[in-house]
Amino acid sequence: MISSMTGYGSASRQVSLGGGVVADLQVECRAVNSRFLDLGFRLPDECRGAEPALREIVAQKLSRGKVEFRAAWRVNSGSSGAAKANPHALGTLNRERLDALYTLQEKAQEAFPQAEALRMADILRWPGVVSEPRGEEDGWVAGTIEAAQAALSVLMESRHAEGKALVTVLTNITAKMREIVKAIEPKVPEYVAQYQEKLTERLAEALLAQEQGKVSGGAGTELMERIRQEVVLYAVRIDVAEEFARLKTHLQAVDTALAGKGPVGKRLDFLMQELNREANTLSSKSVSEECTQAALELKLLIEQMREQVQNLE
Numbered sequence: 001m002i003s004s005m006t007g008y009g010s011a012s013r014q015v016s017l018g019g020g021v022v023a024d025l026q027v028e029c030r031a032v033n034s035r036f037l038d039l040g041f042r043l044p045d046e047c048r049g050a051e052p053a054l055r056e057i058v059a060q061k062l063s064r065g066k067v068e069f070r071a072a073w074r075v076n077s078g079s080s081g082a083a084k085a086n087p088h089a090l091g092t093l094n095r096e097r098l099d100a101l102y103t104l105q106e107k108a109q110e111a112f113p114q115a116e117a118l119r120m121a122d123i124l125r126w127p128g129v130v131s132e133p134r135g136e137e138d139g140w141v142a143g144t145i146e147a148a149q150a151a152l153s154v155l156m157e158s159r160h161a162e163g164k165a166l167v168t169v170l171t172n173i174t175a176k177m178r179e180i181v182k183a184i185e186p187k188v189p190e191y192v193a194q195y196q197e198k199l200t201e202r203l204a205e206a207l208l209a210q211e212q213g214k215v216s217g218g219a220g221t222e223l224m225e226r227i228r229q230e231v232v233l234y235a236v237r238i239d240v241a242e243e244f245a246r247l248k249t250h251l252q253a254v255d256t257a258l259a260g261k262g263p264v265g266k267r268l269d270f271l272m273q274e275l276n277r278e279a280n281t282l283s284s285k286s287v288s289e290e291c292t293q294a295a296l297e298l299k300l301l302i303e304q305m306r307e308q309v310q311n312l313e
Helices: 045-061 077-085 095-111 120-125 137-211 217-238 241-259 265-284 289-309
Strands: 007-018 021-032 037-042 065-075
Touching: 007 137, 021 137, 037 045, 045 065, 045 137, 065 137, 137 241, 137 289, 241 265, 265 289
Parallel strands: 037 065
Antiparallel strands: 007 021, 021 065
């Protein structure tokens, strides 16, 4: 299934901290466009052990995109019941740190008598005063991997949905391009004949003027040479059959790629270059205003496709 490179997913798992206390672990996964697979991780220290496994898991599922994992956790509020049953469940006080903090406060108040004493909340938040349960590393790693895999699954579903929508957009654009080719290709012989008629008239007028002596031999020869050069250039310019054939072939290749499965972004990016090359050639070989306008419309549609193709994996 064709996928876009943008998406988002999140999932959560619970990790035991011991003593009946659990932590709610939330993992988010975001993806944006990138030519290659670019992985990034913003994980708390407890979860970093899961990073190597996550890199391997993502590499097996994705081939392009800048993918970032973020994780955060907090103690589950439902653990208060466990705290009542086990006073040490939510942490233990470090007596040495408390004594040191008390001494520090006394010295500070001697220097600043007007200063207020520390509040209980300030004391409990002081670094090292409360030793909180952290759980086992294996539990954190397992919980992080499970949550990340679930988040990645949600992300991939969103990528598939967006990819399906992009396929519809691109298919509509190729249909418009086919309509332009279908409308202009039968008219090319008529435009060529009109242009050829104009050149023939100019050549006949030049020959008649030279025969009647209205222009000098040198000027007449120069005029005829210029017309002859236009005829040569015209002969090169008129053959656009190959460009139309290649355009239709490339459009068919685009539709085939969109109807297939798996990563197609790089393939479609190459086809955009080829389509643009043919549209440029049609524009340079144009023998009428309508042909020029058709080539410009094709280039505009190709650019629209190129922008959308950048989003496909």
